[in-house]
Amino acid sequence: MSAAERTELQQTARRVLAERAPMGRVRELLDDSLGHDPMLFANLVELGWTGMHLPESAGGSGVAFADTAVVISELGRAVTAGPLVSSAVIAAGALALSSNTEQTALLLPVIVDGSTIATVALAGQGGHCSAAALGPTWRSSAGGGVVIDGEATFVLDAAIADVLVVFARGEAGVVAAVVDRAHPGVSVIPTTTLDQTRRAASVHFDAVEVSASSMLAEPHDGEALLASVVDIGATAMALDSFGIAEIVVERTADYVKQRFQFGRSIGSFQAIKHRLADDVLLVETSRVAVDNAAAAVDLAADPLSTRDRVIAVATAKAYVCDAAVTICGDSLQSHGGIGFTWEHDTHLYFKRAMLNQALFGTSRWHRHRVADEVLPLVRTSSTV
Amino acid sequence: MADDVDEFRASALAFLTAHASRRMCPTGDAWGVGDDAIGLLDGYRDRIAEAAALERGRAWRRLVFDNGFGWLGGPPTLGGGGRSAQLDEEYRLLEREFDVPDQQPFATGTHLVAPAVLANGSDDVQRRFLPGLFRGDLVACQLLSEPEAGSDLAGLRTRATRDGDDWIVSGQKVWTSQAHLADIGQLLARTGAEAPKHRGLTMFLVDMRSPGVMVRPLRQMTGETHFNEVFLDEVRVPDTNRVGPLGSGWSAVMATLMAERAAVGSGAANSAVDPVARLIGLARHRGRAGDARVRQRLAVAHTNAELRRFLGLRLEAMATDCSPGSEGSILKLLFSEQGRSCGDVAGDLLGPALTADSGEWGAFAWTRWVTGAPMLSIAGGTDEIQRNTIAERVLGLPKEPAPKESGK
Numbered sequence: 001m002s003a004a005e006r007t008e009l010q011q012t013a014r015r016v017l018a019e020r021a022p023m024g025r026v027r028e029l030l031d032d033s034l035g036h037d038p039m040l041f042a043n044l045v046e047l048g049w050t051g052m053h054l055p056e057s058a059g060g061s062g063v064a065f066a067d068t069a070v071v072i073s074e075l076g077r078a079v080t081a082g083p084l085v086s087s088a089v090i091a092a093g094a095l096a097l098s099s100n101t102e103q104t105a106l107l108l109p110v111i112v113d114g115s116t117i118a119t120v121a122l123a124g125q126g127g128h129c130s131a132a133a134l135g136p137t138w139r140s141s142a143g144g145g146v147v148i149d150g151e152a153t154f155v156l157d158a159a160i161a162d163v164l165v166v167f168a169r170g171e172a173g174v175v176a177a178v179v180d181r182a183h184p185g186v187s188v189i190p191t192t193t194l195d196q197t198r199r200a201a202s203v204h205f206d207a208v209e210v211s212a213s214s215m216l217a218e219p220h221d222g223e224a225l226l227a228s229v230v231d232i233g234a235t236a237m238a239l240d241s242f243g244i245a246e247i248v249v250e251r252t253a254d255y256v257k258q259r260f261q262f263g264r265s266i267g268s269f270q271a272i273k274h275r276l277a278d279d280v281l282l283v284e285t286s287r288v289a290v291d292n293a294a295a296a297v298d299l300a301a302d303p304l305s306t307r308d309r310v311i312a313v314a315t316a317k318a319y320v321c322d323a324a325v326t327i328c329g330d331s332l333q334s335h336g337g338i339g340f341t342w343e344h345d346t347h348l349y350f351k352r353a354m355l356n357q358a359l360f361g362t363s364r365w366h367r368h369r370v371a372d373e374v375l376p377l378v379r380t381s382s383t384v
Numbered sequence: 385m386a387d388d389v390d391e392f393r394a395s396a397l398a399f400l401t402a403h404a405s406r407r408m409c410p411t412g413d414a415w416g417v418g419d420d421a422i423g424l425l426d427g428y429r430d431r432i433a434e435a436a437a438l439e440r441g442r443a444w445r446r447l448v449f450d451n452g453f454g455w456l457g458g459p460p461t462l463g464g465g466g467r468s469a470q471l472d473e474e475y476r477l478l479e480r481e482f483d484v485p486d487q488q489p490f491a492t493g494t495h496l497v498a499p500a501v502l503a504n505g506s507d508d509v510q511r512r513f514l515p516g517l518f519r520g521d522l523v524a525c526q527l528l529s530e531p532e533a534g535s536d537l538a539g540l541r542t543r544a545t546r547d548g549d550d551w552i553v554s555g556q557k558v559w560t561s562q563a564h565l566a567d568i569g570q571l572l573a574r575t576g577a578e579a580p581k582h583r584g585l586t587m588f589l590v591d592m593r594s595p596g597v598m599v600r601p602l603r604q605m606t607g608e609t610h611f612n613e614v615f616l617d618e619v620r621v622p623d624t625n626r627v628g629p630l631g632s633g634w635s636a637v638m639a640t641l642m643a644e645r646a647a648v649g650s651g652a653a654n655s656a657v658d659p660v661a662r663l664i665g666l667a668r669h670r671g672r673a674g675d676a677r678v679r680q681r682l683a684v685a686h687t688n689a690e691l692r693r694f695l696g697l698r699l700e701a702m703a704t705d706c707s708p709g710s711e712g713s714i715l716k717l718l719f720s721e722q723g724r725s726c727g728d729v730a731g732d733l734l735g736p737a738l739t740a741d742s743g744e745w746g747a748f749a750w751t752r753w754v755t756g757a758p759m760l761s762i763a764g765g766t767d768e769i770q771r772n773t774i775a776e777r778v779l780g781l782p783k784e785p786a787p788k789e790s791g792k
Contacts, residue, residue: 253779267781270772277771280778281714288694315687367683368676374686375664375673 001067009067013074016047021080023345026197029081034160035199036082042114050088051112053299054096058108062300069239069294076243076356079197079348083117085236086156091118093232094165094176096299097225098216103178107163117160120229121152121203122167127358128365129230131223136168136205138175144212146175148205154359158188158201165216166205167226173219174226177210184208195355197348224306228297231309233360234317235293241324241356242283242290244349248324249279251345252331259336266334275330282323289316307373314366314373322363324353392456392471396478399451404482415665420749422657424723424756425610431564438523438565440485445520448479455494455518458502463515489562493517493524496640497570500587504628504636513568513589525566527557527590527614528637535769537572538582538634542616544573551575551588551626553596553619559763563599563612566592570640571621572633585633589625596620606755644764645712659726659753660689666733666746681729688725692718710777713770716760720767723757730754 001009020040029037044050052068054060072085092111095104095118110116124135135152148168158164164179164186179186185208190201217225253276256267266272293316295301296309304312328350332339339346357363448454449463456471458464465471479487498517501510516522533540542555553573563569569590576584590597596619601609628636664682672678692715699711730750731738741748761767775781 249779253781257781264785265782267775267779268784270768270784273775273781274768274771276779276781277717277774280774281717284711284714285691285695285718288698289691292694311686311690315690318683319687319691364680367680367687370683370686371679374660375667375679375682377674 001063006067006070010070010074012047013049013071014077016043017074017078017080021078023079023348026079026081026348030196036157036160040080041082041084044082044084045112045114050084050092050114054088054092054108054112055299058096058104059112060108064294064300065235065298066291066294069235069290072236072239073243073246073290076240076352077247079244079352081197081199083119083157083160085240086119087111087117087161089236090156090229090233091120091163091165093297093299094120094216094225094229095178097228098176099221100213100216102213103216107178116162117157118163118165119155119157119161120165120167120233121155121158122226122229123152123154125151125153127154127362129226129233129361130365131169131174131226134167134169134174134226136166138168138170141209143209145210145215146170146177148177148179148208148210150205152203152205154191154200155188155203156198156200156359158203159190159199164203165229166203166210167222167229168205170219174217174222175219176216176222176225176229178214178216179205179208179210193355195351197352198355200355227306227310230360231293231313232297234313234366235290235297237356237359238286238290238293238313238316238320241321241353242286244353244356245279245283245286245320245324245327248327248331248346248349249276249283252276252279252334256334272334275334279327279330282327286316286320286323289319292316310369311373314361314369317361318363318366318370321353321357325350325357328353388468389471389474392467392474393478396453396475399448399453400478400482400484403447404484407481407483415669416745420746421752422659422662422746422749423606423752425604425606425608425759434565437486438489441487441489442520444485445487445490449519454520455515458514458518462510463518489523489565490517490520492526492561493522493568496526496644497524497568497589499643500570500636500640501589501627503639504587504632506627508624509589509627516567522567523562523565525560525563525569525592525614526640527560527563527569527571527616529559530556531558535766537637538585540572540574540585542571542573544571544575544586544588544621546575546623547620549623551621551623553588553590553616553621555616557614557616558602558611560599560612560614561610563592563614564601568592569597569614570627570637571616572637575630575633579631582634583631585637586630587627587633587636588621589627590616590619590621591625594619594621604756604759606752608752641765642712645716645770658689660685662746663726663729663733666730669746670733672733678729678733681732685722685726685729688718688722692722710774713765713773713777716764717767717770717774720757720760723753723760727754727757 020043029035048061049071051060052063053065056062068089075084088111092108095107098104111118122134123129124133136148136150138146138148141147148166161181164181165176166179167174167176185206187204188201193200256272257265259266292312296304296312331346335346338344452465453475456465456467456475457469460466494517498514501513517524528537530540530542542553544551544553569592571588571590572585573588574584575586596617598615600613602611602613603609604611663685667673667678667682696715734747734750737744737747738750776783
């Protein structure tokens with residue numbers, strides 16, 4: 001897309017979400033049993049947003065990831081509920097990158113048309129997602145496939161997913177496989193999360209048999225696929241946080257202009273002004289960070305070296321997700337007491353930003369990845 | 385356009401290859417080899433060496449200009465190339481890969497003074513000064529800050545009084561980089577006695593060799609001398625050296641200041657040594673490369689430097705020609721923060737070796753960085769002024785109400 005088309009997409013997304021998923025609706029869904037609005041999701045599917053950067057052969061539009069990135073940020077900005085990112089961006093990314101073209105051909109089109117919801121299950125206890133920290137484990141099965149055991153945590157939208165893309169660790173390395181959520185031995189236990197605009201669950205695997213035809217990656221390429229998928233997820237979280245950061249700065253600036261104390265707008269006090277100026281700096285720096293990350297995980301572009309991709313993504317994930325939390329905290333302080341109330345929207349942004357910080361690798365882990373690239377140690381280190 | 389740039393690069397490379405050799409070790413990666421200096425300000429202790437370096441730089445600058453690479457974005461009538469200003473940046477980046485005499489003394493003229501002259505000066509002023517600034521014939525300095533006018537620059541007191549075809553200028557300026565080398569000074573002086581403070585200022589170009597100009601070096605906390613005080617005692621400046629109409633000096637100089645912030649923030653003016661690479665080398669050398677806390681700090685340092693670099697490139701592409709706004713303030717704040725944090729990490733890695741010279745390569749050398757870093761938060765507008773600018777220009781927050789005149 002050209003820059004002008006991208007701007008138009010952003011305006012459309014902002015308008016659609018303001019009309020169909022305004023704050024009142026977001027709040028209704030906080031305690032909803034499903035946790036999202038299937039009508040809204042159907043609208044987003046119709047708009048083509050579930051397949052933007054996916055190949056045309058799968059029903060997608062084949063545009064750059066940077067175009068989907070615009071939509072992801074708008075979803076964060078509007079704190080929208082729903083499985084667009086978990087299914088059509090992250091799980092679909094795993095399928096698109098897999099060498100199992102049969103599974104790709106089977107599943108991508110139904111993810112794009114919204115009839116199937118998929119999600120990735122990989123994180124171990126504490127949400128860590130390095131190869132060594134994966135929750136699920138695998139062993140070979142008699143039929144040439146694998147048997148999966150263990151628990152994956154922080155699985156987004158698992159309760160409404162039809163299909164799970166599971167990453168599991170084993171003696172020989174990491175594998176990935178497609179598993180039906182209804183498969184015997186799979187149980188989904190919803191997690192109570194700080195951010196109520198999204199749903200996550202623990203998924204337990206109890207001797208789940210996976211056939212050879214369902215394998216997305218074998219031990220020789222599993223770890224590389226895992227890193228790519230974690231990078232897509234991390235980029236999506238950074239984009240979501242970027243949307244939050246941007247709107248929270250705008251809303252805070254509007255508030256401090258109209259809030260009067262001591263006979264003047266509190267926005268004229270340097271104590272307020274300087275904090276917001278620092279937040280503008282975080283937003284503008286975050287903007288280049290997410291753009292770099294979005295370019296790095298593009299499915300169609302010439303792949304970057306792993307080093308460049310990891311640096312771009314890990315940098316963005318740590319920097320932008322931290323920035324959004326800082327900005328939300330600053331916003332709370334600038335709003336004073338009103339910002340601390342349930343009725344005020346600040347806590348919705350704050351909590352979503354905090355969950356983004358935790359999903360697909362903590363800031364600390366991503367900085368660790370950056371350090372491993374710029375200052376490699378002789379022995380590999382991946383402790384967190 | 386892309387083709388133009390490729391073709392331009394090829395011709396610039398041909399010129400550079402013919403007249404200079406490539407830098408041997410552009411990133412300075414080799415630990416313990418060569419000069420370990422790492423600082424934020426150039427500063428010669430030896431004035432004779434400095435003057436000699438200036439002459440070498442001038443000779444190179446002339447060669448570049450006479451071969452058509454000195455001012456690509458400038459109008460052909462003034463000796464410029466009549467092409468895109470972006471090509472000047474392209475050339476600068478290419479030239480950095482070659483071992484050429486220091487061009488830093490000319491940057492004030494080309495990057496800060498020239499844009500203000502081009503935007504505000506009469507044809508006559510432009511013709512007399514602009515080619516010289518770009519050809520290295522004229523080294524410029526900025527006569528802006530005063531002892532009583534720092535952040536509140538518009539409160540400056542240096543006065544220019546009309547006398548026939550001339551102005552008589554008296555006052556004191558401070559923090560003037562390279563005043564001792566400069567041929568001309570960009571002066572901001574009060575010309576309207578009654579006008580409100582911002583509107584009573586006018587910009588002039590002063591011949592620094594005029595009678596009544598006295599330059600006194602100012603030694604800064606690094607121990608070196610980078611800045612000067614400049615005393616102006618009834619200095620005669622012809623009216624033909626006035627830049628723009630009477631009372632227009634503030635807006636002319638603000639354009640310069642924005643450019644300066646962007647220049648300071650982009651790090652364009654700083655040493656060729658990459659501080660983060662140096663910190664990584666230091667961590668290795670001191671056996672701290674495996675320390676998880678050090679690794680986190682190095683990752684942050686790397687991240688911040690990379691993001692600032694990308695932000696600088698983006699803002700450069702956005703701010704066409706010479707109108708950088710608050711972007712410069714953002715870059716400058718990022719850089720001052722990074723100046724401090726790199727110094728902190730160095731201190732963490734070095735411990736006492738930062739404070740006493742043990743002769744260890746690349747250790748005590750960091751004192752120049754650490755003692756130079758505070759300058760980044762002050763020069764070209766303090767961090768606080770940058771934050772005001774960002775909050776007011778980007779977010780539209782109201783200005784601080786002006787204090788009521790104290791009754792006298």
